[in-house]
Amino acid sequence: MSDVAAAHRGCLPAAVPDPEPAPASLEELPEPTDTPARRHAKQLFEAVHAITGTGRSLSATARELGLNRRTVAKYARATSWQERVRRTPPRRTTSLDPYLEYLQQRWDEGEHTATVLHQEITARGYQGHYQRVKMAIAPLRRGLPVDTPRERPPSPRQVTRWITTTPSRRGLHGAEALARLLTHCPELERTHDLVRQFAAMLDARDAAALPNWLE
Template sequence: MRQTRGPSPEEEASEALNRGASKDLEEGASDAREPTTCGKRTADCSHASGLPLARATVSKFAQAEEYPEMHHLKRGEKRSLLDPYKRSILQRWQQGCTNGLQLYDEIKARGFTGSATLLRMFLAELRKKHQEAGSASALSLDTSTQAIEIPPSLPSKPRITRRLSATRASWLFVSQSGKLNEKQKQHVGQIRAGHPDLERAYQLSQDFVMMLASRREGDLDTWLTQAAHSGLPEFKKMAHGIRLDYAAVKAAFSSE
């Protein structure tokens, strides 16, 4: 009976090489069929194998159009679901959209899965920084901390002047011009320039005051006619009231 001889070491080595070559040919054919996917995978693997970075990080770097800033979280610090949307929210805010509901709908349509409360907290910070900066265009987003920043040096805020009340404006109208200071005269000029009716009202007011101060009772009838035909309801009503009590008003001109 003839004894069966096993493969020699040389034959085993040759067979292993053949198997390896066949596997390489199969993988090469697979690469040819899927050049994009496999090429990308090979690039990711080759880079990830030589760097202390996760595969997802390498993929992010490979797809980024510019260098993506990396922020290493501190212990206990967590990323917010809102972080990917903060830049676009700031841009919309700078464009004039400050409606929280609308902003929420916009980011939700883009995939935001967080709560409306999360957005409200960010908008509260954004609104506060907006008020501090005086202008939304001065705001920016710190990419490392995802916080709203304002420039360290800001232009001086516009001076806020108090609005002139109707009572004070009326007092200025019936005050003699010679008794007003320069600032008060400036206010009067601004009011008179606001509308032709205001200029007409000022002239009638000053005519009446000067007529009364000079005790020119003979000019009263002329003034009443001008007031009645001025087109100003307040002066028309005033003229009517004076005519109803005409004698008493005439007497006021001669009283001390």
């Protein structure tokens, strides 16, 4: 099963949702000079150079900061953090942007539970998913600034787990991601159907449909 998911690795990014569009009024505002992306670049530049300046290798720096070695190499080569900002394409604003400052404030006050933070900003008008808040505060655990989450595609193993798990036990995030993926990839959709059909035969203890299933 995992081999099938791995064979269609190119489809897996389809499981990641598109960025949530920000309200039109927010998109019309001019881009602020001090953005989360700029703060992130500055802090990351300083963190990388603080470690590499002591003679540590790029690999050691990447391990200490919990970053990809390629990312560390780019910041280590830069002579200023502004270089990294200029090379970074502008990201789309999202519906989480108005709440990033609040999330940073609450984190500094000692609230580090994603569920609680999601509930708090939901009460303030946020309509997005809990998972996005969880990813947004993940950098804070490494001493980096809060930022709009950029969800990674699932691994073949994760997709396998989604497909083989009873639908009622997948959880909302997994169910939504799998639905997006199956819509994009007919081969994995067929695989999912076959797995569910076999599971139904086991649940019913009825092998009458097995010959057709094997074909």
